[in-house]
Amino acid sequence: MAAPIDFYFDFSSPYAYLASHLIEDMAAKHGRSVVWRPMLLGAALKVTGSPPIVKVPLKGDYAGHDLKRKARLHEIPFAMPPVFPIASHAPSRGFYWLKRHDGDLAVAYAKAAWKAFFVDGTDISDKDAAADIFATVDQALFALEKPLSREAFRESIDDEVVKGFLREATDRAIERGVFGAPFIIVDGEPFWGVESLPMVDTWLERGGW
């Protein structure tokens, strides 16, 4: 079995959200799985000295238009959230806490959190909102000894050990050269941006060039 694809993202990134709707089918086509790796993009932007794209003159307006256009093209439900950008600590920490219990459940949570943010407009930076979303995930689909509670999820967000998981995931991503979202690493080869997905597809097809 070939190595999985690393999918780096920040829950606040709409381009990463769009990529999340496309990457799994593409990976599966090539017999690859996807490892979801939420991180704090702000830490990477500090290294590059870049503000969030929406705050950049000209580019911010372009991105707002381009996101809606790409969502329509790929038929992905999408609306810019009323509160944006957000600090994504809450869903990211919850994700890493869940991942210790069940990786697939963590991914199911990530999808639910993104739907809440980019479709329903919920501010997922709010710790209680992030936990409420977890309570809507159907845990019967996953191989857990017993269901995880909303309360345990909510507590994980303030847990020092869990905070460390997210810090470490972010540091490790930056060490690997991640400077934007989405960022995909395939067999050590880095690809930035949802626009790079067709190139990732070709890379997987040919095994590089």
Next chain:
Amino acid sequence: MAAPIDFYFDFSSPYAYLASHLIEDMAAKHGRSVVWRPMLLGAALKVTGSPPIVKVPLKGDYAGHDLKRKARLHEIPFAMPPVFPIASHAPSRGFYWLKRHDGDLAVAYAKAAWKAFFVDGTDISDKDAAADIFATVDQALFALEKPLSREAFRESIDDEVVKGFLREATDRAIERGVFGAPFIIVDGEPFWGVESLPMVDTWLERGGW
């Protein structure tokens, strides 16, 4: 005949250079021509507050790798020039001076200048080098009353009227929202980056979506 496609670029942009090898065939496929519009990207970067990509930590290294990878994928001759980035006033002014005589000759010059810079490593910011490149362009292919001299080209670079052409082209590009290179505008619809070319292709195919 459908409206031509606007192709904005800075002679110093390697991503725009790669796009120049792909855009004309794509446009022709849809019965469109391409209007080449050199500009001073530095003025746009001043508006967005961005440094040139090669000077950005992490992103600069990525771009260096990505450019070589994309050049190999599309089989485009490419080597990062020893002097980079450059101020592109000389070839850009020469371009706009030529354009007043013959638009196709100006494009032929642009291609020659880019080959000199991104294949042969010539520093085309040098006014004499920019003029020497013009002297290598075969003018017999174009509908000129009489050939234009290397000396006239060289003088155009310091001509106040020609300087004004470039300033105006740059101002007008920024007014239209151009913040990076390559930047393509199709029937008013903006597309940034060589990675957007497949989306431009689909846009032309469908007439938007």
